[in-house]
Amino acid sequence: MIQEITNDYSAGVANELIATTSHEDYYLNKVKASYGAAEYVDMKHAPTSGAKQFAELLKTLPQKPLKILDIGVGGGQSTIYLASIGHHVSCIEPSASFCNVIENAAKKFSLEINIYRGVAEDMINIKGCDFDVIFFNASFHHVDDPLKCLANAHAILKDGGTIMLASESFLRFYNSKKHWQYMLDNFPEKVGHYGGNEHVYYNWEYLNFLKSSGFKNVKCEPNAFMYYPVDHIENILNVGVVRSQFGILSRFLFYMLTAFFFKNRQIFNFFSRISLVGCNFTAVK
Secondary structure, three states, rough: OEOOOOOOHHHHHHHHHHHHOOOHHHHHHHHHOOOHHHHHHHOOOOOOHHHHHHHHHHHHOOOOOOOEEEOOOOOOOOHHHHOOOOOOEEEEOOOHHHHHHHHHHHHHOOOEEEEEEOOOOHHHHOOOOOOOEEEEEEOOOOOOHHHHHHHHHHEEEEEEEEEEOOOEEEOOOOOOHHHHHHHHOOOOHHHHHOOOOOOOOHHHHHHHHHOOOOOEEEEOOOOHHHHHHHHHHHHHOOOOOOHHHHHHHHHHHHHHHHHHOOHHHHHHHHHHHOOOOOOOEEEEO
8 A cells, every 4th residue: 555655745846756757657667577576676777776786785784584774765766676675665766657557566465565655855754663774776866855864864764774875966076066057957868867856966976965964984885887888888888878889999998997997996995085986885874
């Protein structure tokens, strides 16, 4: 059963809900065509949707069933994946269309998932919550009020619980927010905008958000695809981000170099903290 936790949506979120409604049939057909949860999760329509991203992050957590809140889940690949490997999963998604997709997927794959329709800032309205992990996959940058969101996340996590922000949109240090906003307003397709509720931050801003919200042991972690350059370029090709042969080759060489150099954690920490490369963020209550 889908439970409502939000009564009022901002204008930006309302526009996002309109933009995502058209995807419902696509995902429902994917659920229908998938023989099992693994097949549905393995969709490669976007770099953040593969199971590798979740699997790499989960290696840092206790290897036991965990109570996880998955936020801003879209078609629900992360939610389905986490539930399919034995975790106790709840999810928050503002789109009624996507909530319907997740409900259908959970029924087909015989998974117990608590589905909440609403925005991340209202996670405090979930009753009886004491989560081990709160997980955002490319969704935190859609939040209108990041500090309120993180304050509530801190409140509903168990002591020692972990928060993870994966594959977030970020600005490189040499780019300005003014220029990014200009691109968003005039050339939205070039910044990956799909009509959703977009915000953007430098990596150090994400770190400061977490620290100022009371989280400890705040870290940058390598994106899973940094270690799998072939998979990375395959996913980029699948979404048509790079089309020219030169662009494909240059991207692949870049991914190979980063995979080599970022094996050295000090090098990775330097480049991630100056906001030159993307990363995942983890912190503990």
